[in-house]
Amino acid sequence: MSASSRSLADAIRAFDAQQLAVLLRARPDLTQPRPLDLSELIERLSARASTLRALDRLDAWHLLVAQAVAAWEGGGDPVDDKQLAAAMGLPDDVAAVDRALDGLRQLGLAWGSPVHLTQAARAAFGEHPGGLAAVSPTPLAPATIDEALRAVGEAGRAVLDRLVWGPPTGTVQRADRAVTRESAESTMDLLLAWGLLRPIGPDQVLLPREVALRLRGGRLVRQPVPTQVPAWQAPTSATGASLPASLVDRAAIGSAQELTSHVVAVLDDIAARTPRALATGGVPKREMGTFTRLVDDARLAEFVIGITRGAGLFTTRGGLLMPTTGLDDFLDLDAFARWLLVRDAWRSLTWWPADLDAAGRAPAEEMTGSSASSRAASQRAAGQRPTGQPESGAHGDAPTHPGLPTSAALREAAWDELVAATRGTAVVADSLAERLSWRHPAWLGVDWPGVARQLVREAEWLGLMAFGRTTGLLDATRSTPDPGFTAYGDRFVLQSDLTAVAPAPLDHDTAALIGVMANRESHGAAATYRFTPASLERALDAGWSVQDISEWLTTHNESGADAGLPAPLTSLLDDVARQHGKVRVMTLGAVVQLDDPATEASLLADPRAEDLGLIALAPGVLGAAAEPAELVAFLRQRGLAPVAQSSQGVQITTPPSRRAPAPARPVAPPPVDADALAAALLRRESTGLSPEQIVQALTRAYRDDLWVGVDWADDNGATHSHTMRVLSMGSGVVNLVRRAAGRLSLPVTRIIAVDIPASADAPSDAGKAPSDT
Secondary structure, X not given: OOOOOXXXXXXXXXXXXXXXXXXXXXXXXXXXXXXXXXXXXXXXXXXXXXXXHHHHOOOHHHHHHHHHHHHHHOOOOOOOHHHHHHHOOOOOOHHHHHXXXXXXXXXXXXXXXXXXXXXXXXXXXXXXXXXOOOOOOOOOOHHHHHHHHHHHHHHHHHHHHOOOOOOOEEEOOOOOOOOOXXXXXXXXXXXXXXXXXXXXXXXXXXXXXXXXXXHHOOOOOOOOOOOOOOOOOOOOOOOOOOOOHHHHHHHHHHHHHHHHHHHHHHHHHHHHHOOEOOOOOOOOHHHHHHHHHHHOOHHHHHHHHHHHHHOOOEEEEOOEEEEEOHHHHHHOOOHHHHHHHHHHHHHOOOOOOHHHHHXXXXXXXXXXXXXXXXXXXXXXHOOOOOOOOOOOOOOOOHHHOOOOOOXXXXXXXXXXXXXXXXXXXXXXXXXXHHHHHHHOOOOOOOOHXXXXXHHHHHHHHHOOEEOOEEXXXXXXXXXXXXXXXXXXXXXXXXXXXXXXXXXOOEOHHHHHHHHHHOEEOOOOOOOXXXXXXXXXXXXXXXXXXXXXXXXXXXXXXXXXXXXXXXXXXXXXXXXXXXXXXXXXXXXXXXXXXXXOHHHHHHHHHOOOHHHHOOEEEEOOEEEEOOOHHHHHHHHHHOOOOOOOEOOOOOEOOOOOOOOEOOOOOOOOOOOOOHHHHHHHHHHHHHHOOOHHHHHHHHHHXXXXXXXXXXXXXXXXXXXXXXXXXXXXXXXXXXEEEEOOOEEXXXXXXXXXXXXXXXXXXXXXXXXXXXXXX
């Protein structure tokens, strides 16, 4: 950036392509929609909303330096880096201040040398940046201030101390009263008489800037912050320190597969029961108790429900909790792909534990205002309790706190910290909290220790951490090979104590079938099932015969088909079978009523009658094992016109699906290539096409069959950019084809710019601005 820049616009125009690309990556809101030229880019980054978003992204050190610059500029003097460092309490760390100033320039929040904050950035720190008033009309001399402080004594100093770090204004009755040093009768009279407080209204006083700085010892901030992110703390326990990385990663994969098995177990239970939801769409407390028994941990059960809903695998429909169509796709995935889906859902998860919400410490799901940065910058840097943040130990209403991040933002921030850490780094909650609070000082009202404990707990459930250390699963992506997830199997070990132990996670079909015959006892990927009289009776009720059960268990026995079943299991199965079925109840899927005996006979004689389970119950009445929808389809194929009715005689249609549509998920805008956009903006700045040159550029693109960038305005005046190829031109209209978006015809007058790539073959002067020479 040029040191001689006279404005922010000059400074940005002096950026090279690399600097401009860094700016665009650091402030992605500037790229949506794509700016047409540098003038539009400069206008956007000067706007208040974009500036506040940029301040929100500053770490504690850069935010403090920006606040200090704003406070310094309030005094009307040019910023000197050495004096600024001393005023921040860091006289020996001028280099760190210089680096921070360069960072602010690179982000478009400051420009020039000496440095100047942009107007929007300076305004973000409020009327009194750093808690300092503007320059006094008639400043008091240092000697006069010292004499006045001695005159007002400790009582007066106590009043001033309440204003010294801001805000510098206070309320005093009859502040504009006439008072002299001789006539002063109270401490407030002395403060007003000596000019240590200046009336600015009938009932308001101001602490002059020079007095505040004298009381502060010339400092702009109460206390400095670390110039770099705090290092990871050494763990208090050596657990896992001596373990090889491969063993830590194996433990992480075990945790990851256990979590996905919990997800499947919860979804299977929801699919089987479709329990009722609360009117708000939430899960009732009674149902949470059921899910807790499935996973054996209340906090984990909440997390599984939250992440499963977040992944779009179940939703609320018609007052019921129901799996979505995404469940079937999920079950088709292998173990690693299932975990990746769950991991990605976690990163954007908007759920947060209810007990933290109730305590007022959980992050709100929506930002409560875009002015969080201004309050954060001016109040936190001035040493105040930020507006809306409860006093220590108080519990407020979380959604009212300004500047609270979303749960997804917190998880993404934690993800960034874990990914940046060296593999095997020991991570404790206190250290993560310290790093997150330094990275995101604008996120107010967050109980960082409590949030960090929850995030570490979730990272361990996901396998991102194991034994208190980061794991190789942090590197896993959809393009990387499977890091070693155990493949789903269909074998288990039958034991003489009436249990079946699965040495590896069972595939969904096998787990579902053995779950009919036995009760699952253990929780996790590798499961233990116990056979009981009730469980075997449940299998017989489901239509399994003793022979079917024996053959299926023998087929899936890890010991092999020749090993047979353990004797205790065989005896139990025989005992249950002897008692089962003494009283018989016939199950019918549907009943058919007919008036024509010939039609009845033809239906029973149809080759498909056996598959449908058609039997004669009485003259003119047939029973069927098939569902009504299947039976209606069969009758229509026979040329009949059946009417489906309920048991009360009300006409019905096909029963609704037990799968709810997957909820719509927000679609993120496509990523912008910052390097390409920066190059295009600089190229456009140097060319500046006239209407004639636009026609020449389109002609060249047509002649050389080039893909070019085209910017145009629609009927509403909105601008668009797309990569296009010219198909034809004529009568003031150009016919184009957009890459992956179809054809488009535009009047040439609607085209704002044509960007021919620098790498185009057969370079031509067409479309370039004429040289000054």
